[in-house]
Amino acid sequence: MAASNGMGRGRPTRPRWLRRGCQANLISGGTGSACSRDKLVFEVHAQLAVGNGIFFEPVVQYVVNGDRDARRAQHADAVAKCDAIRQRLPAEYRRHALALRGLLRDLAEAEVAREQAEPLQEEFGAILPVEDELRRLVHVPEEIVSQETVTLWVIDGRVEPLRQDQQKDVQASERKAGKGYLYVGSTGSLDRTGSPLECTRRRFTRTRYRVAIATPWTAASLLNTVSLPAFDVHSEDFVTAEQFRSPHTALAHLERDLPEPAELARPVLERFEMVDDTPRDTESKDPFASLPLRSVA
Incomplete structure (x- = not known):
């Protein structure tokens, strides 16, 4: 009759060391289940007295085959997926x-x-x-959305108008109609004291359009x-x-x-391979005994 563990008759009792290991696993945040038989845990610990009622207890554990359950689960998952798609x-x-x-x-x-x-x-x-x-x-x-004629400042010698945020920075000339000056410092920032760039107001046709889509x-x-x-x-x-x-x-x-789909034809054929019937001296232990002698005179 199996021994009782105090929780009912007929139920086998786990060894004390196994119960302690399961309890420690549960307290540490684990499942509390028993370890696999393939898993080995080696533990070395010591106790050092630091003071009255104060102890320092270092513990070192070495686990052998600790991830076997995870590897077994990964293998089982791969087998299940392969079996499912195979069907x-x-x-x-x-x-x-x-x-x-x-x-x-x-x-x-x-x-x-x-x-x-x-x-x-x-x-x-x-x-x-x-x-x-x-x-x-x-x-x-390309699809034209809208077109309009606008007048914008352009730096002399260029064909592209100034950016929209730079248009307001151009100072119109008081002496020459349609001329102006853009003061830009050496760093590119607006500088009223730097050398001005001469600008001219020119007319442009502003076109808003949807880009064309080419076939790959x-x-x-x-x-x-x-x-x-x-x-x-x-x-x-x-x-x-x-x-x-x-x-x-x-x-x-x-x-x-x-x-x-046709059945694969696998006709029965035959081939011949010559068997070497040359007698061999199996009793001689000298590897050079069967070599022919050649005169060097």
Whole structure:
């Protein structure tokens, strides 16, 4: 019969040293659970009397295999994730790949129909390529928002006007109309006592605009760039990518039925390797005994 620990009959009692270790672990902020059997803790401590009722007790611990539980948990987590995706990957990859293949087939069919109806667009209206607007493959030109004529100060000899915050710092000349002076010190800060820069008021056309958006040079149709390899490396790819392929060629590629994955043929072949039947003297212990003698005379 198992010994009792005072909390109920039939329950095994933990050793005293194990109970003390669990209590110390719980007081220190741990879980209070028992240590793993693979974990070893070596402790050395001493007690030094500093004064009456005052002691100094240094403690040194050395833990062997202390992080085994964490490493075991990390390994178990990796195994669980691999097992989960292993169950989903084959069926889900094929389902999504076939769905995307069908979507590309419909896109190729629409592009072929648009090209065939191109002679009719002048009569019935233009048909834009499907991807141009949706994927923004069309170059967006610059857009003028507003234009106005303004008069601004310009440093003589330059074509760009002064910054907006410098326009108010120009002192108009009392003698010459349309002329002024900008006093700038050697450090670039405003200095009324430095040498002035002569300025002239000139007319400018101020244009506010939205910048143009250029199409990236790497942009291409999905019919040319999408590649969906087969899940089984010995099967045919769902979709292949080709740099130069028209919608007609893409439609022909996507309309055909994919063959079912075939069983790998592993025929039984044979080969011959010559066996060396040259007799060997296994009783001689001299490594040079079998070497032929050669005359040097």
